[in-house]
Amino acid sequence: MAAESAQQFAALEAQAQVLMSVFTKAGHESVAPSVIQPADVFLDVIGESLRARTYVFTDPDGAELCLRPDLTVPACRLHIARYADPATPAKYCYNGPAFRFQPQGADDTHPREFRQAGVERFGDRDAAAAEADTIALILKALEAAGLKSWSLQIGDLGLFRAVLDAVQMPVRWQKRLSDVFWQPDAFRAELQRLTTAPGAAAKAVPADLVAVLKAGDIAASAAGIHQYLDAKAIEVIGTRTVEEMAERLLDVIADRSAPPLDAASAALIEAYVRVKGPAKSAGEAIAKLLAGAKGGTGAALDAYDRRLALLANAGIPLDRVTFSAEFGRSLEYYTGIVFEVHAPGLSAVSPVAGGGRYDGLMRAAGADRDVTAVGGAIHTERLLSVLKGGRS
């Protein structure tokens, strides 16, 4: 990466002051989480793919550490260190460096070292309102810094779960589809399996093992599996539990006699995943899709409409908002809304800001339970390059 010029440094500092003053005025406390973080949390949440884009290293004591790839997990850890009760409400903001390995080589819009200015808030009772406020605050900060033209892209993983509810299928199928939502290929394969031969996998389970399983009773099934393994002199080793396997086998066995997912429901799910466009018309498209759903339009549509109403209330012009059902698929720790702000002159893969809801992250970072959490961050070098009318 080219050496940072003094001029660039001064401009970034001035810009950061503007962003941070917007955040602090909105009641966010300014914090500076550690740059060096334990790699564990990141690896356990994001998985091994993290290594492909993060500077992970070992210190002289052998501990695996990383240069923070973003400030969200560090902010979670800071919050947990401060409060015995992780659900204590708090609003933070920060401006500081984050580090990402750029396999294609670093450049101005994908630097390996960049500064993020952002906000995180934890423990809000009204989660949806907190989301709308967070997005509005990020946009307000961008505008205060001088960004006039922007567009907001949103996705919603909660909405996907609501759609699965409306379709009506066994809970185990919903779980499985939500699990593989991240991987488009696996998702398609799973949908295919459910509509054609959901019972096929059961054939691989030995008959004498099937005999010891008791539908709906994990504990009894686990006991049966223990006996089955003992009889065959197979030792149970490792940390995975027999109960986990019992649960999975019960699902597999339950599929043996399950009627396949009807084609109309599968088509509805596929059509939903493809929904993309201006927020208002996307809502209409979803309403039309769900009109034919067995479980009715129910919670899914209500959630979507409420979301738009909250964004509008927060002062966000809805004609600048687009919705994409598939958006958020590559960001594994988000659990609800996800958003990105795009600015003219930057490519579609280079949003100027982004964030979302990540309720599971606090637990992964060490909290004893899930805590509502939402946040967003601005890529400050990109913002500066847009404002200077610089490179695309």
Next chain:
Amino acid sequence: MSKLTLAIPSKGRLMEQTTEMFGRAGLTVSKVGHARGYRGEIVGLPDVDVAYVSSSEIAAALKSGSVHMGITGEDLVRESMSDADTRLLFLKKLGFGFADVVVAVPQWWIDVATIGDLEAASLPFRRVHGRWPRVATKYMNLTRRFFASKGFGDYRIVESLGATEGTCSSGTAELIVDITTTGETLRANGLKILDDGVILKSEANLLATNAAQWTPELEAVRAQIVKAMQHSASG
């Protein structure tokens, strides 16, 4: 002229088999100086310097170009460079040092026979234990590339530099990626190989590296070695 450096495994069966192999090819490798030294020569090929190096370091030496040629396992070479095919010339498979790099899980995981099953078990595992299943291995790069090619990302690597097959029963990993020849050690440790879990069928290879300085003279010497090796039946 400068000499061609050939790296040969410095100990164990691999060194013996390599020496035998050269012997069959009519090339007598012998140590220079005392028997515990690390330099050698090939009778009749005065332009070759033999360096006795540990197998894993041979891969690194080939990568950096500090030697011209070397004999080592394909597993070690592919582990230390993702683009081995462009960096190295695979001159000859030598017919010894066989080892399969495989993905193995506990035998009692009756519901897991493929990488796809592993993925299906990973997500519930994470729900229960709050983290991804750990894979113990010394082949961190091979493992990552293999799982990525299968679209499987829900795991965590823990580096294991020895007795990897024991990590599942000791509770430091849920599954392993390791080498095996007969599968006997895996079975003895309560593990089984996944149906689609063979990452690489490895054996010792004669290799040359593009990273070293090659002159026409050295290339001629290389051709001489390769020719001799091709005429010898692999053991």
